[in-house]
Amino acid sequence: MLRRILIANRGEIAARIVAACHRLGIETVLAASEADLDSRPARLSDRTICLGPPPAAASYLNVAAVVAAAAATGCDAIHPGYGFLAENPALARACAAAGLVFIGPAAAQLELAGDKLAAREQAAAAGLPVLPGGEAATAAQAQSLAADIGWPILIKAAGGGGGRGLRPVHSPAELAAAAGQAAAEAHAAFGDPRIYLERFLPTARHVEVQLLGDGERVIHLSDRDCSIQRRYQKVIEEAPAPLLADGLRTAIHDAAVAFGSRLGYRGLGTVEFLVADGVFYFLEMNARIQVEHPVTEQVCRLDLVAEQIAVAEGRPLSLAQQEVTVTGHAIECRICAEDPQGRPAPGTVTRAVFPAGPGIRVDTWIQAGSAVSPFYDSLLAKLIVTGADRADAVGRLRRELGDCEIAGVTTNLPLLAALAGDHGFAAGGMDTGFLARLTERTPAVAHG
Amino acid sequence: MNLSNDDVQDILSLLDSLPYSELTLETSRFTLQLRRSAEGGWTQETQGLSQRVLAGPVAPATPPAPPSATPPAPPSGAPPSRGGPAAAAAPVPRAASDAGPDAQDIVAPLLGTFYRAPQPGAPPFVDIGGSVEADTVVAIIETMKLMNPVYAGTTGTVTEICLDDGQFAEQGAVLMRVSARTG
Numbered sequence: 001m002l003r004r005i006l007i008a009n010r011g012e013i014a015a016r017i018v019a020a021c022h023r024l025g026i027e028t029v030l031a032a033s034e035a036d037l038d039s040r041p042a043r044l045s046d047r048t049i050c051l052g053p054p055p056a057a058a059s060y061l062n063v064a065a066v067v068a069a070a071a072a073t074g075c076d077a078i079h080p081g082y083g084f085l086a087e088n089p090a091l092a093r094a095c096a097a098a099g100l101v102f103i104g105p106a107a108a109q110l111e112l113a114g115d116k117l118a119a120r121e122q123a124a125a126a127g128l129p130v131l132p133g134g135e136a137a138t139a140a141q142a143q144s145l146a147a148d149i150g151w152p153i154l155i156k157a158a159g160g161g162g163g164r165g166l167r168p169v170h171s172p173a174e175l176a177a178a179a180g181q182a183a184a185e186a187h188a189a190f191g192d193p194r195i196y197l198e199r200f201l202p203t204a205r206h207v208e209v210q211l212l213g214d215g216e217r218v219i220h221l222s223d224r225d226c227s228i229q230r231r232y233q234k235v236i237e238e239a240p241a242p243l244l245a246d247g248l249r250t251a252i253h254d255a256a257v258a259f260g261s262r263l264g265y266r267g268l269g270t271v272e273f274l275v276a277d278g279v280f281y282f283l284e285m286n287a288r289i290q291v292e293h294p295v296t297e298q299v300c301r302l303d304l305v306a307e308q309i310a311v312a313e314g315r316p317l318s319l320a321q322q323e324v325t326v327t328g329h330a331i332e333c334r335i336c337a338e339d340p341q342g343r344p345a346p347g348t349v350t351r352a353v354f355p356a357g358p359g360i361r362v363d364t365w366i367q368a369g370s371a372v373s374p375f376y377d378s379l380l381a382k383l384i385v386t387g388a389d390r391a392d393a394v395g396r397l398r399r400e401l402g403d404c405e406i407a408g409v410t411t412n413l414p415l416l417a418a419l420a421g422d423h424g425f426a427a428g429g430m431d432t433g434f435l436a437r438l439t440e441r442t443p444a445v446a447h448g
Numbered sequence: 449m450n451l452s453n454d455d456v457q458d459i460l461s462l463l464d465s466l467p468y469s470e471l472t473l474e475t476s477r478f479t480l481q482l483r484r485s486a487e488g489g490w491t492q493e494t495q496g497l498s499q500r501v502l503a504g505p506v507a508p509a510t511p512p513a514p515p516s517a518t519p520p521a522p523p524s525g526a527p528p529s530r531g532g533p534a535a536a537a538a539p540v541p542r543a544a545s546d547a548g549p550d551a552q553d554i555v556a557p558l559l560g561t562f563y564r565a566p567q568p569g570a571p572p573f574v575d576i577g578g579s580v581e582a583d584t585v586v587a588i589i590e591t592m593k594l595m596n597p598v599y600a601g602t603t604g605t606v607t608e609i610c611l612d613d614g615q616f617a618e619q620g621a622v623l624m625r626v627s628a629r630t631g
Contacts, residue, residue: 019452029503042500044450049503055561055590055614073503164595177583184585189595191567343558344592356456356482356492367495374559378592403485 002077002101002313006031006070007045008091009081010060011365011379013289014041017079020305029073031066033059035373040365049073054375060084067094077101077312079305083377086288087114103312105267105287106215112263113287117158117196123282126262128255131274131281133198142179145197146172154200155182159190161284163232168200203431204276206234206283207241209256210296212304213265214311219321220253221300224292227432228419230342235412235435236419237292238331239299242390242428245278252280259285268293268308276431291334291379294363298330298386329393330386333401333416335364336378337409346374350408352381355400359386372409380411394426418442451478451494460490550628552602556617560591564613572613578606580626587623604628 004027007017014030018041021028030045035054042048049069052059059065061084070078078100080086089110095102104110113119117135124130132149135158136142146153146169155178157165165186169178179195187193206229210221225241226234241249256271259282270290272283293304302319310318337345349370354362364381366372372380385400387393397420404413419425422438460482463471469484481493556562564572564587574586580600587598604626611623 019450022450023452030500037500037502040496043496043498046501047503048500057614069503181583185597188566188573188585188588188597191570344594346559346592351493353491353493355485356490357460358457361453362492374591375561376592377594399487399489402487403489403491405491 002026002309004029004073004075004077005103005309006049006066006073006075006078007041007081008051008060008066008069008078009084009086010036010039010041010376012363012382013081013291014039015044015365016363017081017305018044020303020309023303024306024309026309029069029075031060031069033375035371035375040367040370047073054373056084056375063088063091063094066091067098067100070095070100071098075100077103077309079103079309080288082288082291087286089114101312103267103308105265105269109263109265109267110287113269113285114161115158116156116161116284117194119285120196120282122262123259126259128259128282129280131198131201133196135194135196136179137194139176139179142175142197143172146175149197149199152200152202153197155179155195155197157182157186157190157192158194158196159186159192162286163229163234165189166232168202201274201276201281202433204274204281205241205429205431206272207244207252207275207280208270208272209253210290210293210304211256211260211265211269211271212307212311212317213260213267213269214315214317215264215266217317218257218260218265219317219319219324220257221296221302221304221324222326223249223252224295226292227430228425228435229432230435230439234292234334236331236333236416236425237295238329238390238393239295240326240329242329244275248275248278248280255280255282266311268304291382292332294361294382294384295330295332298361298384299326299328300324301327328386328388329390330384331393331397332382332384333397333420334379334412335381335383335404335406335416336412337372337380338378338412339410340414342412344374344378345410346372347409348372349380349406351405352407353403353405354381354383355403359396360384360400361386366406380406380409390428391426394420415439450496451480456480456482456492463490550604551607552604552626552628553622554586554598554600554602554624554626556589556619556621556623557596557598558589558591559617559619560589560596562611562613562615562617562623563588563590564609574600574606574624576606576609580604580606589617598623600626602626602628 006029007014008031018028028045030048031051033054051065085091087110089107092102092107152170155167167182169175182195183193205227209223223241224239226237228236268289270286273280339345349366352366361384366380385396401417471482473480477498479495483491485491584600585597586600589596607627608625
C-alpha cells in the first residue's frame with residue numbers, strides 16, 4: 001500500500017494525479033522546476049519540492065534529482081505522468097535501486113516499447129500485422145527496401161514515437177536526401193540515428209487500444225480513435241472508435257492483448273494501429289498513461305490512474321475482461337497555447353473560463369496568472385464531453401467549446417470550434433489527413 | 449482536500465433548482481465562480497489559493513547532467529515567460545554580421561533553448577572552423593518540449609558561435625556566423 005507519491009511532472013497530468021491520489025487517501029509531493037513552484041498543481045499538492053532550473057534537462061529530465069527528491073521527502077513511489085521521464089528505463093532502474101516503486105512498467109518493457117524498430121519486430125513475431133517496411137541502415141538499403149515496399153513511404157526514427165521523427169517521401173529521387181536528413185534529425189532529437197521505412201498510408205485512421213496489465217494478466221479497456229491530427233500530433237480523440245465493424249474491432253482488441261501478453265506487461269499501456277480499408281497494422285506501443293486517457297475513463301467508468309497505482313502496488317487486476325463495459329461516447333479536445341499556424345505561443349493567462357455541468361469534464365492546470373512557459377509543451381486544458389452516443393457528444397462539444405474563454409495567451413480554440421462544427425467530423429470515421437484538408441479549405445481559421 | 453469535478457457537479461445540481469444565475473464561493477483554499485451561460489448551461493472559473501508547501505531543496509545524489517553546462521537559472525519565482533526576466537536577459541536579434549560581405553548568419557528560427565549537441569556529453573554538431581552545407585544540422589532549439597533542428601541554410605565555414613550551450617535564444621537571435629567558402 002503506497003502512502004506518499006512523488007509526482008515527477010507538471011501541467012494538467014500533475015493536477016490529475018494529485019486528484020487521484022487524494023481520492024485514494026495517498027499524500028502527494030510534487031517535484032517541480034523553478035518555473036512551476038507557484039503553479040496550480042503545486043497549490044493542489046500536499047507538498048512541493050524544487051527539482052532545479054526551468055529547462056527540462058535540468059529539472060524534469062534529471063533522473064538523479066527526481067530520485068533524490070523522492071528520498072528526501074519520504075515518498076515510497078514515483079509517478080512519472082507522460083512525457084519527460086515516463087518511458088525512460090533509467091528512472092525505472094534508479095527507483096528499483098533506491099527501493100522506490102516506479103508507477104509504470106518494468107524497465108525491460110520500457111526499453112522494448114521505446115525502440116520502435118524492436119517493438120515492430122516483436123509485434124510481427126506475436127502475429128500482429130505490420131506495414132511493409134524495415135530498417136534502412138544505408139542509402140542503398142533504403143532504395144531497395146523502398147522499391148519493395150511501394151510508394152509513398154514514411155521514414156521513421158527508431159528512437160522516436162508519439163508522432164515525432166516522421167518524414168513522408170513520395171518518390172525515389174527524394175529518398176536519399178530525406179533519409180540522410182531524417183537520420184541527422186533523429187540523432188539530434190533522440191540520440192539514436194537509426195531510421196526505418198514503412199509504407200505510408202496518408203488516408204488511414206489512427207485507432208488505439210488501452211491495455212492494463214498486472215504482469216501476469218493483460219486486459220483491454222476498449223479503443224480510441226485519434227485520427228484528428230496536426231503534423232502527427234493528436235488534437236481530438238474519442239472513445240469508442242466510431243464506425244468500426246464488430247469483427248474488426250474485436251480483432252484489433254485481441255491483437256493488442258496478444259502483444260501486451262507477450263511482454264508480460266504491467267501497468268497502463270496503449271497499442272496504436274493504423275486502419276485502412278478494413279485492415280489494421282501495428283504502429284507502436286506507448287508504455288505510460290496517455291494524454292487522451294480521460295475518454296476511456298468516461299465510457300468505461302474507471303479511474304485509470306487509480307488502476308495504475310493498484311497494479312504498481314503489486315495487486316492483481318481489479319477487474320476481468322468481461323467486466324469491462326463501454327457506455328456512451330466521449331470526445332476530448334486539446335486546448336493548446338498556439339497561434340493559427342500551430343506555433344507555440346507562450347504568455348501569461350489572465351482569465352480561464354470553462355464549461356461545467358453533467359457530461360463535461362475539464363482537466364487543466366491553468367488559472368488566472370498561470371505562466372505558459374516556452375520551456376514546456378503547449379497543452380493548457382483538455383475538454384472532455386460525454387454523451388449517450390456520438391451525435392450527442394458532438395453536439396455537446398460544439399456548445400461547450402463556445403463556453404471556453406481563455407485570455408492572455410493565443411489558443412487553438414477557433415480551430416477546435418471549426419472542427420467540431422464541420423459536418424465531415426460529425427459523420428465520424430475521419431482519416432489522419434482530415435485536419436490538414438479542413439485547414440486548407442478554411443485558411444481564415446487555421447493554416448496547415 | 450481539493451474541489452473535484454464531482455463537487456462542482458453536485459453544487460450545480462443544487463443551483464439548477466434555484467433562480468440564481470451566478471454563484472461565487474470563496475474559501476481559504478480556492479474561489480469558484482459558476483455562471484449561467486447564454487446557451488443555458490454553466491461556466492466555471494476556479495482559482496486555487498492555497499500556498500504551496502515547499503519541502504527543502506534537494507541536493508541530487510550526482511550532479512545534474514543537462515546538455516553540458518546548466519544554463520543560468522532565472523530568479524526563483526519568476527517564470528520565464530516572454531518579456532519576463534529570462535527573456536529580457538536573452539540574446540535579442542543582432543544587426544547583420546559585419547564580418548564581411550561573404551558572411552552569413554544562422555539565426556534561431558523560433559525562441560527557445562539553444563543546444564549545440566544532440567544529447568548530454570555528445571560532441572557538438574559543429575565547431576568553429578567546421579564546414580557546413582545548407583542542410584547541415586548545426587544546433588537544436590528546444591521550445592515547448594519540441595526539439596527543432598537548426599539548419600545552416602548556407603554553405604561555408606563556421607567562424608563564430610554566438611551563444612553558450614543551454615542559453616535561451618529569442619526568435620531571430622544570431623546563433624552562429626558562417627563565412628562563404630572561397631576557392
